Amino acid sequence: RPDRATIVYCNKIREAYKNVNIVIGGVEASLRRFAHYDYWGNNVRNSILVDSGADILVYGMSERHIVEVANAINDGFEAKYIRHVNGTTYTIDSLDEIYGDYKLLPSKEEVTNDKMKYAEAFKIQYEEQDPVRGKVLVQKHGNKYVVSNTPEMPLTREELDRVEAIVNAKIE
Numbered sequence: 001r002p003d004r005a006t007i008v009y010c011n012k013i014r015e016a017y018k019n020v021n022i023v024i025g026g027v028e029a030s031l032r033r034f035a036h037y038d039y040w041g042n043n044v045r046n047s048i049l050v051d052s053g054a055d056i057l058v059y060g061m062s063e064r065h066i067v068e069v070a071n072a073i074n075d076g077f078e079a080k081y082i083r084h085v086n087g088t089t090y091t092i093d094s095l096d097e098i099y100g101d102y103k104l105l106p107s108k109e110e111v112t113n114d115k116m117k118y119a120e121a122f123k124i125q126y127e128e129q130d131p132v133r134g135k136v137l138v139q140k141h142g143n144k145y146v147v148s149n150t151p152e153m154p155l156t157r158e159e160l161d162r163v164e165a166i167v168n169a170k171i172e
Contacts, residue, residue: 003040006054010024021079022053022055022079023054023056023070023073024048025059029048032047032048033047033089034139035107046108047108049089050091050142056082056088057090059088059089059148060087061154061155063163064087064153065085069085072085083097084149085149086131086150086153089146089148090147092144092147093145094145098147100136101136102138103128104138104139104140106118106120106121106139109140124137125137128150131150134150136148136150
């Protein structure tokens with residue numbers, strides 16, 4: 001597996017299939033949806049969404065919202081225009097494209113050059129993880145903006161039981 005596998009694989013997919021929708025998720029994508037410190041390079045890197053060229057990022061556990069994204073794509077939406085689903089992150093060209101309230105994080109450039117700005121951005125991200133009271137978070141990356149919707153609500157006990165039943169049925 002290559003270093004920064006999501007970035008490598010997405011770029012290969014984009015090379016082979018120019019216009020296909022690319023949705024990324026999982027631990028790597030979830031933890032790197034904003035500018036982040038990269039131990040391999042000992043530097044601050046762009047959001048994985050920017051570097052991978054993916055259209056949308058699904059973060060967190062995603063049992064519910066990955067289905068919502070898949071249904072929207074199946075209904076003919078391009079992934080890059082699916083902007084209403086909680087627990088997703090996408091890129092835009094202008095702040096005018098955001099509907100509603102949002103909180104602006106220090107930019108990628110600011111967090112790269114100033115450790116206090118990096119700490120500030122991290123603190124804001126941490127504080128806004130509440131799916132009820134959290135805010136949409138936005139971080140400028142060059143001439144684009146990375147927009148992360150509020151987290152998805154946790155599954156109810158009934159939903160968790162249904163997921164467990166499906167997983168157990170497939171294992172047997």
